[in-house]
Amino acid sequence: xxxxxxxxxxxxxDHSVAVEEGxxxxxxxxxxxxxxxxxxxxxxxxxxxxxTWWAGSDRAKRALLMASDPDEFSAPExxxxxxxxxxxxxxxxxxxxxxxxxxxxxxxxxxxxxARQDIREEIMGSRWVLTQYPASGHAQxxxxxxxxxxxxxxxxxxxxxxxxxxxxxxxxxxxxxADEVRIQSGETTDITMSIDGMITANDYxxxxxxxxxxxxxxxxxxxxxxxxxxxxxxxxxxxxEGVRLExxxxxxxxxxxxxxxxxxxxxxxxxxxxxxxGELGIGMNRxxxxxxxxxxxxxxxxxxxxxALGRAYDKNVGENQEQNDSAIHMDMIVDMSEDSYIxxxxxxxxxxxxxxxxx
Amino acid sequence: xxxxxxxxxxxxxDHSVAVEEGxxxxxxxxxxxxxxxxxxxxxxxxxxxxxTWWAGSDRAKRALLMASDPDEFSAPExxxxxxxxxxxxxxxxxxxxxxxxxxxxxxxxxxxxxARQDIREEIMGSRWVLTQYPASGHAQxxxxxxxxxxxxxxxxxxxxxxxxxxxxxxxxxxxxxADEVRIQSGETTDITMSIDGMITANDYxxxxxxxxxxxxxxxxxxxxxxxxxxxxxxxxxxxxEGVRLExxxxxxxxxxxxxxxxxxxxxxxxxxxxxxxGELGIGMNRxxxxxxxxxxxxxxxxxxxxxALGRAYDKNVGENQEQNDSAIHMDMIVDMSEDSYIxxxxxxxxxxxxxxxxx
Numbered sequence: 071x072x073x074x075x076x077x078x079x080x081x082x083x084d085h086s087v088a089v090e091e092g093x094x095x096x097x098x099x100x101x102x103x104x105x106x107x108x109x110x111x112x113x114x115x116x117x118x119x120x121x122t123w124w125a126g127s128d129r130a131k132r133a134l135l136m137a138s139d140p141d142e143f144s145a146p147e148x149x150x151x152x153x154x155x156x157x158x159x160x161x162x163x164x165x166x167x168x169x170x171x172x173x174x175x176x177x178x179x180x181x182x183x184x185a186r187q188d189i190r191e192e193i194m195g196s197r198w199v200l201t202q203y204p205a206s207g208h209a210q211x212x213x214x215x216x217x218x219x220x221x222x223x224x225x226x227x228x229x230x231x232x233x234x235x236x237x238x239x240x241x242x243x244x245x246x247x248a249d250e251v252r253i254q255s256g257e258t259t260d261i262t263m264s265i266d267g268m269i270t271a272n273d274y275x276x277x278x279x280x281x282x283x284x285x286x287x288x289x290x291x292x293x294x295x296x297x298x299x300x301x302x303x304x305x306x307x308x309x310x311e312g313v314r315l316e317x318x319x320x321x322x323x324x325x326x327x328x329x330x331x332x333x334x335x336x337x338x339x340x341x342x343x344x345x346x347x348g349e350l351g352i353g354m355n356r357x358x359x360x361x362x363x364x365x366x367x368x369x370x371x372x373x374x375x376x377x378a379l380g381r382a383y384d385k386n387v388g389e390n391q392e393q394n395d396s397a398i399h400m401d402m403i404v405d406m407s408e409d410s411y412i413x414x415x416x417x418x419x420x421x422x423x424x425x426x427x428x429x
Numbered sequence: 430x431x432x433x434x435x436x437x438x439x440x441x442x443d444h445s446v447a448v449e450e451g452x453x454x455x456x457x458x459x460x461x462x463x464x465x466x467x468x469x470x471x472x473x474x475x476x477x478x479x480x481t482w483w484a485g486s487d488r489a490k491r492a493l494l495m496a497s498d499p500d501e502f503s504a505p506e507x508x509x510x511x512x513x514x515x516x517x518x519x520x521x522x523x524x525x526x527x528x529x530x531x532x533x534x535x536x537x538x539x540x541x542x543x544a545r546q547d548i549r550e551e552i553m554g555s556r557w558v559l560t561q562y563p564a565s566g567h568a569q570x571x572x573x574x575x576x577x578x579x580x581x582x583x584x585x586x587x588x589x590x591x592x593x594x595x596x597x598x599x600x601x602x603x604x605x606x607a608d609e610v611r612i613q614s615g616e617t618t619d620i621t622m623s624i625d626g627m628i629t630a631n632d633y634x635x636x637x638x639x640x641x642x643x644x645x646x647x648x649x650x651x652x653x654x655x656x657x658x659x660x661x662x663x664x665x666x667x668x669x670e671g672v673r674l675e676x677x678x679x680x681x682x683x684x685x686x687x688x689x690x691x692x693x694x695x696x697x698x699x700x701x702x703x704x705x706x707g708e709l710g711i712g713m714n715r716x717x718x719x720x721x722x723x724x725x726x727x728x729x730x731x732x733x734x735x736x737a738l739g740r741a742y743d744k745n746v747g748e749n750q751e752q753n754d755s756a757i758h759m760d761m762i763v764d765m766s767e768d769s770y771i772x773x774x775x776x777x778x779x780x781x782x783x784x785x786x787x788x
Contacts, residue, residue: 108489112495127463139477148453148479151513
């Protein structure tokens with residue numbers, strides 16, 4: 071067993087989800103991540119927890135989706151029942167082909183997601199973590215050898231998360247009491263939003279491993295302006311590139327994409343909340359220093375901002391504020407490394423990717 | 430996709446567990462069987478069923494068992510809850526190393542099984558099937574190439590099961606009303622038992638795929654004599670060879686094994702029911718024509734008898750009869766091909782592996 075895998079398992083069990091004796095644990099992972107699951111099972115056994123492994127197979131999922139009648143999707147009672155009794159969810163992403171579900175029609179994906187929304191919400195109300203195991207598919211996506219990608223992933227997860235938490239707390243203290251945020255980048259992005267009454271969260275690898283962002287929710291009807299997302303995103307197994315969104319009174323009033331625009335259109339039509347923003351995130355992890363076309367990593371980079379269409383996280387929404395609700399939550403990234411700034415209540419907190427305290 | 434895999438999936442879905450619209454299905458399978466799971470998911474999607482895939486990983490299970498305190502095992506509530514809500518269980522056995530759990534101490538295995546007995550009983554009260562996917566580990570065990578083993582397995586499962594049912598019905602008609610059964614083989618086996626008031630079942634691939642046996646339960650305290658099992662069996666990940674059991678008033682009063690006797694001893698000490706027989710089975714599948722050291726196949730061979738220590742199946746036990754109860758059910762095979770006979774109420778129904786109607 072690679073000692074980096076054992077370290078990864080330790081961070082998950084002891085830091086991210088803090089497993090306790092008697093915890094009922096669900097591990098969701100494709101088989102290519104078996105080494106990490108074996109390392110987890112050993113630790114979970116030592117801690118007196120009860121794990122079960124749900125196989126994440128994109129091939130099987132594709133076969134099901136392609137054969138099903140999307141009007142008949144429902145939340146399976148046996149999965150719901152298990153989710154209700156589980157205390158901890160460890161979701162391991164890994165792939166040997168990131169396009170494995172790429173030919174499933176978007177409307178089928180959407181129907182499937184909608185049918186399972188209650189299950190997702192139940193999970194998000196528990197202790198959960200999403201992490202990555204380095205396999206060939208995401209390595210290819212990142213234009214890396216699997217060997218180099220392993221190093222990239224395991225370096226990123228085995229960080230001093232307490233130190234990272236402290237660094238990020240600076241930004242939490244700026245955003246949490248603030249009202250207006252403006253994101254400006256080149257000729258293509260100039261967007262403002264209110265975060266008044268919202269709660270800024272500090273992600274130091276509790277729910278995402280690697281962590282490394284602070285995030286909050288925009289007031290749903292406050293978003294105004296235009297944003298162009300520099301980096302492609304994967305939606306419904308397909309790559310959507312060059313997304314441009316125009317907002318008025320919080321709603322997407324115009325949209326386009328340079329590649330797979332129909333996927334974007336489908337996402338926006340999921341439900342009314344899919345046309346509004348549910349998250350504003352600021353990447354602050356300086357150890358992630360290259361784009362790998364994987365949101366879990368890219369959105370944490372120190373010179374990026376991300377906005378998500380769809381559902382806002384419960385913890386970001388203040389008592390007297392409206393929570394944007396949707397079956398989707400789709401993150402999109404703005405590269406802030408050049409000709410860009412983040413302004414909070416009129417003060418520039420980051421310019422060209424450099425935070426003011428880094429100057 | 431190999432068309433033999435698609436055929437295998439069809440037999441499972443349409444014959445063995447007869448999936449209906451809306452069924453909640455659990456597929457338990459190791460990843461090496463992914464092709465079969467993909468074929469199943471396609472059919473389950475077409476039928477409007479809701480499948481979930483539980484990863485059967487012996488490596489992960491071993492890691493858990495080796496690290497756990499066996500006094501602390503419990504039935505995990507999230508697995509129990511899922512099992513209660515599921516309608517159908519498809520259990521696919523496949524292995525790349527049949528010894529993967531062979532170094533787990535027997536007492537840990539036993540404690541783990543005991544903690545999960547209610548879960549197994551819940552499953553056995555539902556529609557379930559146990560089948561085999563041909564992978565390298567069981568091929569090696571069978572001393573076959575993987576290619577040859579694939580042919581062996583897929584030939585065995587894609588049979589005309591209605592024709593097989595009719596053939597076996599002859600034996601059901603003999604055993605069902607009978608009282609005494611005597612199994613005699615060479616110098617080493619001479620055992621008698623009563624099956625009075627018990628119910629003989631016809632296995633034509635509903636619960637085991639391949640099927641091909643008729644089976645009933647001995648009256649628990651009626652078993653007398655000595656039996657030597659010619660074929661090794663896998664118990665707790667280890668091979669137990671040359672098992673000899675002596676029965677008096679239904680109980681094992683003496684036992685020995687030529688290899689891994691301590692595993693046999695541990696099995697017998699599981700609970701009081703583990704020292705009594707729970708099943709008498711007569712193999713009747715002439716298409717399985719060689720031993721592959723895999724009980725699912727070997728016990729169906731036309732010139733074998735098998736006896737199981739431990740729990741009797743509900744369906745075999747007549748209204749006024751006692752059901753042998755145990756956390757174990759361990760099948761063991763007697764080769765009846767030479768110098769052997771099966772006698773039912775004083776009449777020889779099979780001699781040297783040939784049924785009387787085959788003469």
